[in-house]
Amino acid sequence: MRSDRGPSAPLGLKIAAACGLLFLHLPILLIFVYAFTTEEKSFVWPPPGLTTQWFAVTWNRPDVWEALSLSVRVAAISTAIALVLGTLCAAAVSQTRFFGRETISLLVILPIALPGIITGIALRSAFSLADIPFSFWTIVLGHATFCVVVVYNNAVARFRRTSGSMIEASMDLGADGFQTFRHVVLPNIATALLAGGMLAFALSFDEVIVTTFTAGQQQTVPIWMLEELIRPRQRPVTNVVAMVVVLVTLLPILLAYYLTRDGDQIAGSGK
């Protein structure tokens, strides 16, 4: 996939690529710029003046902290659940043969292929059918559905590369199931799990649709931002938070990319 080997691309193509990249990334840059604007009611271009006061304002707003803390807790717990379930599922699907194996692997991946709105509505009606009140845990459950997929996809790819005879060799040398998992399986899938976990965290952190259907009165960061845009007061605060969100989600994705670069691609990063 590298282009530095072949002949250089024609000029027209280069310009087209540059335009494409600008189109994708200019709006993000704009968001950053507006975090420094002095105009707080509406976004005007060019910004009438530049200031860093919004960082202090954001820091002192309790609703920002609440949303941030909720998002971090939801992401952390969904990721933890996904790591356990995703790994177990990947191990079962790639290490053993059983009736309905293909179906199960399809069913596991389905939540990420389904539009979020379907997952959201399905969960919402399930919760109300079962009389489960909306809470922190209903959000976690909603997020876990797609977090599991990300971990599963990464783990399955790595399991496929880990030869089955390595596990048998370990057993043959006297290691029981637990020792084999600890000394052979885990070291071999560790980076894949780390990558999957970070992607899951990033996905959960900026998820809107499923959250809207599964949250009660609580606001995660993205939901808080949506609400905030409607209010014409201290608008740049939203942009400051947006910058934080970009950092919190981009860094793990980049790290995950580097961890799995020589080997399997990051599966499911396109949600």
Next chain:
Amino acid sequence: MTSAVSFQKVSRHFGSVRAVDAVDLDIAPGEFFAMLGPSGSGKTTCLRLIAGFEQPTAGSISIFGERAEGVPPYRRNVNTVFQDYALFPHLNVLDNVAYGLMVKGIGKLARQKAAEEALSLVRLPGYGARRPGQLSGGQRQRVALARALVNQPKVLLLDEPLGALDLKLRENMQDELKSLQKALGITFVFVTHDQGEALSMADRVAVFNDGKIMQIGTPEDIYQRPKTRFVADFVGSSNVLPPDFVQRYSGQHRWGSLRPESIRVGRGAKGDGVAARLVSTNYLGATTRLALDADGLRLHAIVPAGTAMPEEGEAVVLTFNREHLHLMDEPT
């Protein structure tokens, strides 16, 4: 004396595939036992049954007198050298070799010392710090061997261990394995599809076909006195002679086998013997292999290099000693 490994009517079926079918087998302690057969004949499945990775669908297996049913692989005093070596890529060579001792809870110093010794045994001293990925195929094979031997197993299972090596290395390793086995006195069960390897290394050979054992015996037994057409053909490509042909020379209406090196090829169309025509010659270095056509029956003869050769297509007369004609049990 209790057998090292004993199979009583052992079968392992996968659905309709009879990978191993009613196999009876007794391997003596300290024996070098080879399982020989074409690919898909059930050799690997037999090894996996001994190692504990497969359970028999019928019959019973005992290892040194103890019933093996239900004993998981990690509690069997048996170790395997896997066909693809299955070294752990995340561990260096020393930790690979010490793995079995590590999971048994043996202290770091003691197990590293034992691992060093095992590496010397397979002539790889000082390779401990390398990664498996940095080794050649032959070296990996030795590491796999050391990793198994360090546990002092009672039985060592080897699944086509030399299959991936080139000819020269292969011959060296054959000698080394053989002398290692003599020195350690461990029972070796050695799987191969190479008849030369089985015959040259083993004390006894079991010839497999379609999940069944066709014949068990010493290499000489198998080579000189094959019981069935399959064994005669597979082990060193004997000439298989149909009953009508055999009757003319032995008076008995039975299938026979005749080793290619037992056939003498004389020039000329007349003489006391089998009239044939030379189809082709195949130069093999020390010997030459001749394909012959005796009135529709395809025969092979091997003659020492340097013998005066007839031309291809020329009429020849084949002679052999009557005692070299071996009669088989194959039903006619």
